[in-house]
Amino acid sequence: MTSMEGKALPFVLAAILSLGAIAAALPSTPVPADQALLAARWTARVAIPVFLVAYLARPLHQLLPSALSKVLLARRRQWGLAFALSMTIHLGALLVNILIFRPRPVEEILAGMAAYSLIFVMALTSNNWSMRRLGKWWKRLHLLGLHYVWLIFFAGRALRLAEGDPAYFLSAFIMGAVLLAALLLRMAAWSVTRRRAARG
Template sequence: MLQRWPLLLGLIAGLGAIYLGLETGSGEADAWGRAARWTARIGLPIFLLTYAASALGRIWPGEITRTIWRNRRWWGLGFAACHTVHLYALIKALEASGEVRTIGSLIPGGIAYLLIFLMALTSSDAAMRVLGKNWKRLHTFGIHYVWFIFTAAYAGRLMTAKTRPEAIYGVSLCLLALAIRIAAWRKTRRS
């Protein structure tokens, strides 16, 4: 049970972000907009910890990094829970604002959610056995695709002064996680 706490953390963090957004917003659209932004922001570090878990364990072997690596399945499930809460907040924000999105703008995020849900549904030893090599393909492609969507979403905010601090936060964390993965990959190749 103790190893499953990242799942609970992701759910509580997502729900807490919704609560804070709804409490601090001025009007329904602003409140749900904040909830959607804050659930995404709180989900990013949980995702990046999952994304870099094995690389952290290879580069800096120690009790903490081994524990994160060993429990990365639960960190991934925690992210999936948090981001499911984010999806709810995002839908409510779009409803409250009356904003209409084109199908083209929804496809990249929709694919990311499909991959998040598929990875969550197949995060078991039984699924690994049934899917064989396809399990690794799904999870490798899925985690890199979600990383790309996060990075692109934050990078798209770099040009606007109002959203630049948030964009720098997101892009910097995403690039740091990628750099850690590349460093671990290079270390493994040299060995």
């Protein structure tokens, strides 16, 4: 695989997953409002694994270095941008929902809009020039953005569980548990690297 192909892989996978989610949603029901809802739901769900690769590439390499973790770390920027692509496709699906089928009050979507602002600022600053210009603020911005997106994903799953609807229980439980495990992995990597640095 050439390095150009390696760089394109996250985008190709994200596009296949997101467009596949829409292609699966459309024939699954004859009701257009339900098609739009399922397209929004499934495009968001398939964005989670893409997010997790970007979120976990560094901690995985720190805790369990391998040839695969090295490649993921080297391509972390592309995975982050591929996640922004997935979320842009989710945005398209939810705009159809909001503008055509079910308008929502602004206060209901404020947290999601803040997440989108961070996702797009992170995508726009995912380049060497921005890293140099922003200095230590670059890392702060991207740490904040990553964890805020994690929080929005996790809070959504927690709300679903709290609603107690059996139709959503299993998917919300699995996605919530995976997200929690990802956070714990990051915390473990952070603590291990701090201890390694303290030992010199």
